Amino acid sequence: MALLIYQRETGLKTMSEFLRNWLTVLIFGGVGILLVSVFLGLGSLLRPSRDTPQKRINYESGVDPQGDMWSQANIRYYVFALMFVLFDVEAVFIFPWAARLEVYGLFGLVEMFIFIFILALGLLYAWRKRLLRWV
C-alpha cells in the first residue's frame, strides 16, 4: 500500500527505484550511528580513567542534589514560570518587528505599543495581586 501511494506521488515506476531511495536513508542513518560510536569509543580508549565519588554526582558542577526526588516544588515557581512565558512570547514577536522597525514606520510602532500595553496589563495585574512577592 505504502509503495502504491509512493509510486503515485513520486512517479517512480519500479521496486528497485523505490528501494534505492530508501537506501539513502539507511546509509545516512548508518553513518550517523557509526560516527557517534567511533568518537565515543576512541575517547574511552584514549582518556585516563580515575573514578572519584565526586564525579558520580548528577550535575557535577552544580548545586548538590539533596533529599528525595519526589519532593514537592513550591507552587510559586509555577507563577514565575508563567510570567516568564508571557515575556518570552512577547520577545518572539518583538525581535522580528525590531529588525524591520524603520520599514514598518509609525504604523508598526503604534501596533507594537498596543501589543505591549495589553501584555503589560498582565504584569501589572500580577504585581497588584502580590504575585511577584516571594513570601
Added chain:
Amino acid sequence: MSTNLLIVAFERPAIDWHAVAPEIVLLSVGVLITLLDILFLEKARPYMAALSGLGILATAIPLLTLGIDGTERVLFDGAYVVDNFSLVLKAIFLLAGYVVILLSTNYIVDGDYWESEYYGLLLASLMGMIMMASSRDLISVFVALELLSIPAYLMVAWRKRDPKSNEAGLKYYLMGVFASAVMLYGMSLLFGVSGTTVLSEIADSIDAGNGSSSVMTLGIVFVVAGFAFKVSAVPFHTWAPDVYEGAPTPVTAFLSVASKAAGFVALLALIFVGFYELSNIWEPLIWILAALSMTVGNLVALRQTNIVRLMAYSGVAQTGFMIAPLAVAGHSLSTGNQALSAIVTYLAIYAAMNLGAFAVIITLARRTGSAEIDSFSGAFHFAPGLTVAMTIFLFSLAGIPPLGGWFAKFEVFRVLATSGETWGYLLAVVAAINSVIALFYYATIARKMWADDPSEKDLNNIEVTPSLVSALAICVLVTLLFGIFPQLVARFTEVSLLAFGV
C-alpha cells in the same frame, strides 16, 4: 520567494475600521475591566457584572450598523470576512454572552469566587467567538479557537475548592488540547497540499486538481474530527458530561451554547468555503457523526438522574440534529444553502431554549442545593413560574409546536427530506425516531415538576433575583417568538457562504 518578501516595502494594510468595530469595542471593555481591577481591587468588584453586560450591549451597536449597512466586507486578503453569516452568528454569541452574564451575577457572588477575573475571561472567550464568526483562514480560525478555549478551560475550574470542578477543568483542558493538536495537524496537511491558508484559495486549489490527493483527505478528516470534539459529537463527546457537571452551572450554559456554536461556525466556514467540492469525503463522515450523536446522546440521556448530566447528553443529541443537514449539503448548491440556513436557525433557537433551561436549573438548584432530578419534584408547589418556563424550554428542546425548537427541527427535516438522496431520507428516519426518544426524557422532567409531591416541607415561593428574571424573560420571549413567527428568524438566517451564487 523569501528574499522577495524582504525587498518589497511594507505596505500598511487597509483596515476597514467599521468592520472590526465590534471586536475593538469588546477588546476595550475587556482591557477596561482588567484596568479597573488593577486600580481598585475589591472596591470595583460589585460593578464588574454590570460593566461587562453594558460592554456586550455596546458591542451590539456597531453590529447593528454593520447589519443595516449590509455590504460584505473582506479584510486582510480574505482572511477575515464580515458578511451576513458572520453578523448573525456574532449576534447569537453576544446574546448568549449577555444571558450568561445575567445568570452568573448572583452565582459568582454567592460562591465568593474571583469576580473581576471571571468577567474578564468571559469577555475574552466571547471575543474569540466573534472573531471565529469572521475567520476565513486556517490561521485566524485557529487563533480564534484558542482565544475562545483557553479562558473556558479556566472558567470550568472556577470552583477552586471543589475537586469535581478541578477534575472538570483538567479533563476539558486535556481533551481540548488534544483536539487542537489533531486539528492543527490536519490544517498543516491542508496547507501542505494547497500551499495556502486562506479557505477560498484552498477551494481554488481543490478545483485545480489537488482534491484527489490522499493527504488532502487526511487533512479534512483530522480537521472535522477536531471540531467534532468542540461541538461534542459522538464519538468525541466523552468529555462533555463530566465537564458540564463539574463546571459552575453558568459556565456550563456558556459551554453548551456559545462554545458549541463557535465550533459549528468554524466547521461551516471550513466546509462551505474551503472544501465544499470534496463532499464525497466529508458527507459520509458527517452522516455517521450525526446519526451516532443523536442515537447515543438520547439513549444515554434516558438513564441520567442528574439534570446537568442529562442536559449534557441532550446537548450531544441536539448536536446530532444540528449537524444532520450538513450530511446532504454537498448534494447541490441550493441544498447547501438550505442546509446552512437550517443550521444557523437551529443554533439561534437552541441558544435561547438551552440557556433558558439552564437559567431554571440554576435558580432551582440554588433553592434545593442539588442538581438531582428528584430534588426538582413538585417544583410547581414552590416555583410555579419557573415550572411553566422550564416546561416551555423542555418541550421546545423536544420540538413540540408552536415553540421555537419545533421550527428548528422542521427546517432540519425539510432539508433532509428534499435532498433527494437515499442517505438523506435514512438520516431523517433516524432523526424522527430520536425525536420521540427525546420527548420521553424531557417530558419526564416536566411531569416530575408538575405532578409529584415536593420532597421538602418548605413551600414558600422561591426567591428569583432580578437578573435571573430578565435572563428567563429573554429566553422565553425568543423561544416563543421564533416558534409562533418562524419567518422572523428565517429572515435573519437566510445566509449563504457559497461564493458561486444560486
